[in-house]
Amino acid sequence: MSVVILALETSCDDTSAAVVVDGTEILSNIISSQVDVHGKFGGVVPEEASRKHLELINHVINEALSVAGLSFKDLDAIAVTYGPGLVGALLVGVSAAKAIAYGLDLPLIGINHIEGHIYANFLSEPNIAFPMICLVVSGGHTDLVLLKKHGCYHVEGKTRDDAAGEAFDKVARSMGLSYPGGPLIDRLAKGGNPDAITFPKAYLEEGSLDFSFSGLKSAVINYIHRADQNNKEVNKVDLAAGFQKAVTDVLIDKTLNAAKKAGVSTILLAGGVAANTRLRTDLSIKAAKTNHRVIYPPPVLCTDNAAMIAGAAYYKYLRSAFAPLTLNAVPDLKLGEERYEGRFRGKIMQ
Known part of the structure; x- marks a missing residue:
């Protein structure tokens, strides 16, 4: 019997609702972006993001159901991102999900x-064999995760300072580019020479699988400042290409090292930076030489979206891993932990 899940995602600046069947069939995946709202500030303003979520959440939910051709009575469960993320933004989604679950007597x-980003891969390719290594790389996270089973x-x-996506956005801002900067740098870099400007690559101590992009970010910003002081024009396409190469080379090398160390043959990409064309292409080429298979989602499933939340929720549904109605937003939630007690099915606490 099919399992139909309505999922909500409001962890940052995208308001999203999706309806997914059995963790793979996407009936709808509505994403309302706030890029125009936050672009003038050069980044996300948490209070403004929360207000926009409040304005949009009901409309997005209704549109998701309409596009799916379903109503609330057709649902089997409600899923929601409850961390990590911006606490005010998370609370909007969590509150809406709890209200729906309570009103319909459905599992929450x-x-x-981060789990959602990983499971974006299973939406397009559900039969991936365990174990596997996943590189989760986004504005807030850069992690190498070993998955042994669902x-x-x-x-x-993990990153010790700036995440890769955060470095992309900060460097883009220094280059005078708008927010979000990652896609713009990716586009610029295609016309540049990645070896024209050499930037440092932080591999840290020998054998480390951790990341550090703060020094690279500072090196690029200092390069731009020195050029300005000397009245020299910066070649932005070469700058973008050199910076992007410094980031992706480290990501790729450490991901392949992690796969070799864990003895796995499958590598997943997840998160917003997983849409980066150089990262996808170079990782696939280098992985093929070591007999590793690389899987990544389509670009629309790399950025924040509710379909990936529904995909992850399906496997929790199969385990009856339900949350209580006391579920709260946990902005610093760690992967693999659950910050709530008890299990919830409908209105009964067990």
């Missing part, structure tokens, strides 16, 4: 945002 499923995660490496 709390999902970790719901079983071990973080092999």
Whole structure:
């Protein structure tokens, strides 16, 4: 019997609702972006993001159901991102999901945002064989995660300072580009020479699978400042290409090292930066030489969206891993942990 899940995602600046069947069939995936709202500030303003979520959440939910051709009575469960993310933004989605679950007497499923990004891969390719290594790379996270089975995660490496996506956005801002900067740098870099300007690559201590992009970010910003002081024009396409190469080379090398260390043959990409064309292309080429298979979602499923939350929720539904109505937003939620007690099915606490 099919399982129909309505999922909500409001962890940052995208208001999204999706209806997904059995963790793979996307009936709808509505995403209302706030890029125009935050672009003039050069980044996300948390209070403004929360207000926009409040304005949009009901409209987005109704549109998701309409596009799916379903009504509330056709649903089997409600899923929602409850962390990590901006606490005010998370609360909008969590409150809406709890209200729907209570009103319809349906199971509530709390999902970790990073977990959702990982499961975006299963939406397009549901039969991926375990174990596998996943590189989760976005504006707020850069993690190497070993997956041994559904719901079983071990973080092999993580960022010690700026995440890769955060470095992209900050460098883009220094180059005078708008927000979000990652896609713009990717586009610019295609016309540049990645070896024209050499920037440092932080591999850290020998054998480390952790990341650090703060020094690289500073090196690029200092390069721009020195050029300005000397009245020299910066070649932005070469700058973008050199910076992007410094980021992706480290991401690729450490991901392949993690796969080799774990003895796995499958590598997943997840998160907003997983849409980066150089990262996808170069990782696939290098992985093929070591007999590793690389899987990544289509670009629309790399950025924040509710379909990936529904995808992850399906496997929790199969385990009856439901959340209580006391579920709350947890802005610092870690992958693999669940910050709530008890289980909830309908209106009965067990």
